[in-house]
Amino acid sequence: EDKVVQSPLSLVVHEGDTVTLNCSYEVTNFRSLLWYKQEKKAPTFLFMLTSSGIEKKSGRLSSILDKKELFSILNITATQTGDSAIYLCAVGTGTASKLTFGTGTRLQVTL
Amino acid sequence: GAVVSQHPSWVICKSGTSVKIECRSLDFQATTMFWYRQFPKQSLMLMATSNEGSKATYEQGVEKDKFLINHASLTLSTLTVTSAHPEDSSFYICSAQPTGGGNQPQHFGDGTRLSIL
Numbered sequence: 757e758d759k760v761v762q763s764p765l766s767l768v769v770h771e772g773d774t775v776t777l778n779c780s781y782e783v784t785n786f787r788s789l790l791w792y793k794q795e796k797k798a799p800t801f802l803f804m805l806t807s808s809g810i811e812k813k814s815g816r817l818s819s820i821l822d823k824k825e826l827f828s829i830l831n832i833t834a835t836q837t838g839d840s841a842i843y844l845c846a847v848g849t850g851t852a853s854k855l856t857f858g859t860g861t862r863l864q865v866t867l
Numbered sequence: 868g869a870v871v872s873q874h875p876s877w878v879i880c881k882s883g884t885s886v887k888i889e890c891r892s893l894d895f896q897a898t899t900m901f902w903y904r905q906f907p908k909q910s911l912m913l914m915a916t917s918n919e920g921s922k923a924t925y926e927q928g929v930e931k932d933k934f935l936i937n938h939a940s941l942t943l944s945t946l947t948v949t950s951a952h953p954e955d956s957s958f959y960i961c962s963a964q965p966t967g968g969g970n971q972p973q974h975f976g977d978g979t980r981l982s983i984l
Contacts (some may be wrong), residue, residue: 790972798873798960798975799911806970844910853964855901855973857910 758783762845762858769865773835777861779845780827788848789821789828790855795841802830802843835865870894871963873976880951881984887947888979890961896941897963901973902934905958917944941966951983 759782769775781789788806792799803812805821805828812819816835821828832839842862846855870893878886890900898919903911915936916924923936933955935947944963948955958980962973 788970788972792975797977801869801972801974804970804972846911853970853973854913854916855911855962856913859910 758847758849758856760845760847760856760858762843762861764861765859766862767864769835769863771836771865771867773865774831774833775835775863777830777832777843777845777863778827779829779858781845781847781856781858782826783847783849783856785849786823786847787850787853790846790848791819791828791830792844792846793841794844794860799844832863835863837865837867839863840865869965869974871961871974871976873961873979875979876977877980877982879982879984882952883950884983885947885949886951886981887945888959888961888981890944890946890963890976892942892963892965892974895963896966897944898941898966899964900938900944901962901964902936902944902946903960903962905960905978911960914946948981951981953983956981956983 763778791802803819808823816833819830842860844860845858872891874889900917902914914929917936917938919938925931938944960978962975965971
């Protein structure tokens with residue numbers, strides 16, 4: 757059975773801090789690893805990673821994949837209160853890229 | 868770009884009613900759409916994969932006669948919860964994958980909160 761594990765489950769930080777969210781996986785027929793941000797409604801897409809060692813960056817967010825060690829990290833620098841959300845890691849497998857989601861990391865950024 | 872519209876956003880109905888949820892890709896075509904269910908404070912659980920013009924593929928433990936999926940066009944998939952009961956109350960979210968293969972991310976609708984009385 758495909759498995760995606762995220763840590764920590766929840767995190768409270770002060771505005772301006774840097775955070776690192778972790779995602780490890782055990783799946784068959786890996787295609788991609790995706791990060792999503794979920795606030796009140798449905799997840800919004802952040803990054804899609806398919807190759808090891810290549811960092812993807814968008815503003816204060818960045819992510820990298822290690823396919824040998826089967827994990828990914830999502831970094832957020834200079835956090836803001838608007839970064840408060842649940843961050844979901846999902847692994848796509850098979851030709852249909854079916855996604856298996858982790859339980860998410862609930863991030864709260866306080867003033 | 869890559870907008871997915873899900874309707875309705877919230878449904879409250881009596882036990883025994885059937886409820887239809889629509890998922891539309893507004894600015895792209897999607898051969899494959901996915902239906903998920905999310906319980907409070909839990910992650911998304913894939914229910915089924917919906918393929919345009921063919922039968923849906925259901926995940927283990929999901930009753931296909933209870934959750935009817937139709938994907939009649941490249942921009943629309945529907946999920947019908949038949950004879951809904953209180954235990955079917957949940958947050959249902961669809962996603963659509965742009966036609967062109969698995970190396971494109973799924974884009975999610977805003978979800979439908981279903982409450983069965």
